[in-house]
Amino acid sequence: MGNGPGGASRRVTAVIVGGGQAGLAASHCLAGHGIDHVVLERGQVANAWRRQRWDSLQLLTPNWLTRLPGCSYRGPDPDGYMDAAQVADFISAYSAARGTPLLEQTRVTSLQQEDEGYRVQTDRGDWLCASVVIASGAFNIPVIPSLAAALPRGLDSLTPFQYRNPRQLADGGVLVVGASATGLQLADEIQRSGRRVILAAGEHVRMPRTYRGRDILYWMHRTGLMDESWREVDDIRRARRVPSPQLKGSPSRECLDLNSLAAREVEVVGRLAGVSGSTAQFSGSLDNTARLADLKLNRLLDRIDDWIVRAGLPGSEREADRPAPTVLDAPHRLTMDLGSGEVRTVIWATGFRPDYSWLQVPVLDRKGLLLHDGGVVAAPGLYALGLPFMRRRSSSFICGAAEDAREICDHLATYVRSQWRRGRIRAA
Amino acid sequence: MNMYTPIVDNGVNVPALLEAREALAEMPEAARFQWRASCHWVHGTHCQSEVERFSGLGKEQSHKRCFTFDADHPEIFAAEDSGATPVEYILVGLASCLTAGVASVAQHRNIQLNSVRATVCGDMDIQGILGMDRDVRNGYQGIQVVFEIDADASPEDIEAVVAQSQKRSAVYDIVTNPSAVSVEVRS
Numbered sequence: 001m002g003n004g005p006g007g008a009s010r011r012v013t014a015v016i017v018g019g020g021q022a023g024l025a026a027s028h029c030l031a032g033h034g035i036d037h038v039v040l041e042r043g044q045v046a047n048a049w050r051r052q053r054w055d056s057l058q059l060l061t062p063n064w065l066t067r068l069p070g071c072s073y074r075g076p077d078p079d080g081y082m083d084a085a086q087v088a089d090f091i092s093a094y095s096a097a098r099g100t101p102l103l104e105q106t107r108v109t110s111l112q113q114e115d116e117g118y119r120v121q122t123d124r125g126d127w128l129c130a131s132v133v134i135a136s137g138a139f140n141i142p143v144i145p146s147l148a149a150a151l152p153r154g155l156d157s158l159t160p161f162q163y164r165n166p167r168q169l170a171d172g173g174v175l176v177v178g179a180s181a182t183g184l185q186l187a188d189e190i191q192r193s194g195r196r197v198i199l200a201a202g203e204h205v206r207m208p209r210t211y212r213g214r215d216i217l218y219w220m221h222r223t224g225l226m227d228e229s230w231r232e233v234d235d236i237r238r239a240r241r242v243p244s245p246q247l248k249g250s251p252s253r254e255c256l257d258l259n260s261l262a263a264r265e266v267e268v269v270g271r272l273a274g275v276s277g278s279t280a281q282f283s284g285s286l287d288n289t290a291r292l293a294d295l296k297l298n299r300l301l302d303r304i305d306d307w308i309v310r311a312g313l314p315g316s317e318r319e320a321d322r323p324a325p326t327v328l329d330a331p332h333r334l335t336m337d338l339g340s341g342e343v344r345t346v347i348w349a350t351g352f353r354p355d356y357s358w359l360q361v362p363v364l365d366r367k368g369l370l371l372h373d374g375g376v377v378a379a380p381g382l383y384a385l386g387l388p389f390m391r392r393r394s395s396s397f398i399c400g401a402a403e404d405a406r407e408i409c410d411h412l413a414t415y416v417r418s419q420w421r422r423g424r425i426r427a428a
Numbered sequence: 429m430n431m432y433t434p435i436v437d438n439g440v441n442v443p444a445l446l447e448a449r450e451a452l453a454e455m456p457e458a459a460r461f462q463w464r465a466s467c468h469w470v471h472g473t474h475c476q477s478e479v480e481r482f483s484g485l486g487k488e489q490s491h492k493r494c495f496t497f498d499a500d501h502p503e504i505f506a507a508e509d510s511g512a513t514p515v516e517y518i519l520v521g522l523a524s525c526l527t528a529g530v531a532s533v534a535q536h537r538n539i540q541l542n543s544v545r546a547t548v549c550g551d552m553d554i555q556g557i558l559g560m561d562r563d564v565r566n567g568y569q570g571i572q573v574v575f576e577i578d579a580d581a582s583p584e585d586i587e588a589v590v591a592q593s594q595k596r597s598a599v600y601d602i603v604t605n606p607s608a609v610s611v612e613v614r615s
Contacts, residue, residue, distance in 0.1 A: 203595075284604035285601075285604040295587060295588045331570055366456065
């Protein structure tokens with residue numbers, strides 16, 4: 001049983017699930033170890049970048065940080081930000097230049113433990129292997145809160161995967177739920193299209209685009225914050241849940257935060273806490289939520305300032321252009337009648353989760369997330385890549401793929417060789 | 429594992445709380461508590477409530493003794509003022525929860541508290557409860573909390589403790605977010 005349309009199952013030492021930046025970085029590293037492997041990609045390389053991003057999306061990280069093992073940005077604009085198509089092209093070119101052993105249009109339908117290794121079933125045949133790298137991404141499925149089911153009929157309800165641009169929206173107001181990078185960017189461009197926007201803001205991470213004349217990611221990189229290890233942070237479970245920072249990549253490097261949106265008449269209200277009949281209920285905790293984000297922002301800038309002093313860099317207090325505290329109209333409204341026609345569309349920028357519906361190995365926690373120790377999954381020979389704060393703060397960024405892939409593939413190579421020595425598996 | 433150096437004493441056993449959190453991560457069903465109160469009518473608007481039993485950690489639990497609370501209304505409401513008004517109990521609950529949270533968070537962050545005072549004000553237009561104006565809600569229009577804290581820490585660190593206390597406060601959550609309430613009459 002289990003053989004694909006091609007007949008017998010094929011054998012390979014390692015299977016990489018997912019042909020995005022993480023999977024391709026892993027392929028590069030496994031090739032360096034001389035480990036035969038195959039990359040299985042459900043669509044085409046960099047699929048999510050091609051199909052699951054809205055039209056105007058630009059990377060949060062500047063071009064000079066857009067790099068993969070053995071390949072860095074060489075274009076004319078190191079301080080710019082790629083759009084989704086440019087990212088997809090960058091990743092595709094990376095794959096092509098390396099002759100990656102890649103099978104596109106091959107969807108993994110199940111992964112099971114079998115004998116001393118794994119059986120990977122796909123819609124184009126089975127693979128038997130000693131080791132698997134799960135590089136299928138952390139943001140596969142939009143998370144929509146259960147209260148969405150209580151929305152009155154007649155409202156359009158969109159996820160960020162369904163949203164392309166403001167022109168697709170019905171005439172009328174838009175309620176954007178969520179204040180991470182996605183929520184703020186969508187609220188920003190929808191407001192600019194001339195629509196009325198209400199933004200329901202829960203816990204969020206505020207971050208200025210630039211500080212002391214440089215991109216905030218320059219500072220996070222220089223100070224070592226991007227490389228901070230999962231073993232160093234106080235509470236790694238919390239660190240892995242932190243939403244994406246309120247950043248936007250744009251040529252003007254403008255700052256995007258609740259202040260800048262409120263100044264353009266976006267109505268900022270508290271977290272969407274309930275829907276009762278046709279009434280949306282917003283939390284009264286916005287004040288504290290904004291305060292927490294301001295405090296955290298200033299702790300980040302304190303760390304950068306401390307680093308500048310320790311490093312002996314020139315710089316004056318005057319250059320410390322800290323963003324002003326968040327000031328919102330108080331009190332904001334606590335309810336809104338969703339049946340009044342004020343709002344025609346609700347956009348759920350409420351996060352994403354990985355899709356492990358194909359994973360038949362008991363390595364998920366009760367919330368459906370992968371149990372792993374720095375990407376080493378709790379089943380021998382099984383690894384992950386590209387998850388938030390997996391081994392370092394940059395783990396889910398393109399620039400984090402190289403180091404994570406190197407370390408995970410070193411572990412994988414050691415495991416596979418020990419299995420070869422014991423004769424548990426044969427070299428393919 | 430959190431490293432903890434007990435050089436600060438606010439009287440909160442943070443290591444025990446952190447251990448409990450680790451243990452509950454393994455058995456989340458034990459984290460489900462039920463809090464209870466019973467209330468009986470005395471006379472007029474005077475009611476007396478009792479709090480004693482609750483459940484949690486997978487079994488029935490009990491306070492060390494039964495606590496009683498008298499609630500009534502002031503004389504200007506043509507009542508006998510035998511206790512605080514129910515809406516004042518809400519303020520007591522909010523202030524107590526936030527202040528206990530300040531002590532716990534400060535302990536966890538190794539901040540010695542010398543004194544903490546929370547003053548809570550709730551603004552209410554009683555046209556709501558008197559049914560005089562349907563545009564006026566029954567409950568508070570807004571609640572303001574002022575903390576005066578003397579602690580061995582910078583103003584920013586103290587502010588962060590207060591903010592974190594709100595983030596983790598049950599009563600703050602109950603007051604700022606809607607809750608479903610079911611009321612049943614048994615004959």
